[in-house]
Amino acid sequence: MSAAPTPGTADTSPGLPAVPQDAFFPLRLTYDGPLAVLTMDSPPANTFDAAMWRGWAQAMRWLTEHPPRALLVRAGGRIVSAGVDVQVFADLDPDTAEEFWHGQLRITQALEKLPCPTVFAAHSLTLTAAFELALACDLIVATASARFGLVERKVGFTPSMGGTQRLAERAGPGRARELVMTGDLYRGATLADWGVVNALFKPATFHADAHAYALRLANGPTVAHSATKQVVRAYLDGGVEAADGLLPAVAGRVARSSDHARAVAAFLADGPEHATTYAGE
Structure with a gap:
């Protein structure tokens, strides 16, 4: 079940055109004044399949053309994301893999290039593509018990949306090699110690705290x-x-x-x- 929208949100922000209805499905883009809130809402696991990637690409085009004063990326449901749908790997022609992953990397790069502060809120399990997009944001907030992983080794692959190098940028190359090569899961508290997660919030108030954290940035200079x-x-x-x-x-x-x-x-x-x-x- 998806989490309820944050109170006070609307489909637009002052000075911006109205967001087209269902334009970014299965993502939802809403506004709380100057703060844009992009919610992954594809139960039960917010898996990255063709629809999720298409929604992300469309959302990034919109936000690039209509930049807010801050962006909060969050997820509805029990988990943030189970990562890439493994069927994607099964269906992908190796001869077109380079072009395919180039397209997905452009989403990461577009998120990273937004001129406003960007915050990724991870309340629970955050795997592969979702974690890579989190690493493209300026700040990551999480619960201490949230679990993060770049687990592509389980399908004999390597992270291909820029997560490895962005993790190395935040935590150092040794930590990046460890996390990617082992494919292990790491708690939010551990990643906070590494400098990857910027703030930890309690589960009971996580979504409200993350929203307030991002809204403070949106209301800033x-x-x-x-x-x-x-x-x-x-x-x-x-x-x-x-x-x-x-x-x-x-x-x-x-x-x-x-x-x-x-x-x-x-x-x-x-x-x-x-x-x-x-x-x-």
């Missing part, structure tokens, strides 16, 4: 958040020197934002605990 993503990406791609080379221009753009100007004025008037409402511009 959007231009500054986008700048932070650009600087971190430059560092990951080219080290400190590359990030330094990008930073002055990025800082210049943030300095021209109205949110920055109003926050500075509020800080001078009311101190560091000022209650500025950021408009995302």
Whole structure:
């Protein structure tokens, strides 16, 4: 059974066109003000089959064209995802495998390139493709008991939506090799110790806590958040020197934002605990 939608959500956000009904089936895209919420809703296991991948591709096109101020990725149901439908491997012609996986990797890359903060919420079992998409998000929140795995070794395969390298980016190459080569499952608490999971929430309030965590980012200084993503990406791609080379221009753009100007004025008037409402511009 799917989890109920988060109270306060709607089919659109101010300033954005209405979301086409069932456009991303079996995913649902809703909004809570500036926060977009993308929910995988394909019971009982949110398996990655042709329909799930098609829904993800369509959702990423929409969000790329209409970026929100933050995105929360979550799942309805008892588990987040059982991963790739094994029938996909059985049906895939080896001669077309490179093209097929190139297409799925583009979904990961599109999610990663969104200019807004992105949060993946994992309340339970999160395998293969779903875990790889989680690793493309800026932040991952989970329950301590949630289980994560890149278990492609069970079908003699390797993760092909970018999970291995993104895990290495977060936890180091040794940990990435361990997780992928063993195919073992790892708890959210363990991955928090590794620096892969950013925050742990209690199961009883997990969905509300994850929503509040993402909504706080959505209500923040959007231009500054986008700048932070650009600087971190430059560092990951080219080290400190590359990030330094990008930073002055990025800082210049943030300095021209109205949110920055109003926050500075509020800080001078009311101190560091000022209650500025950021408009995302």
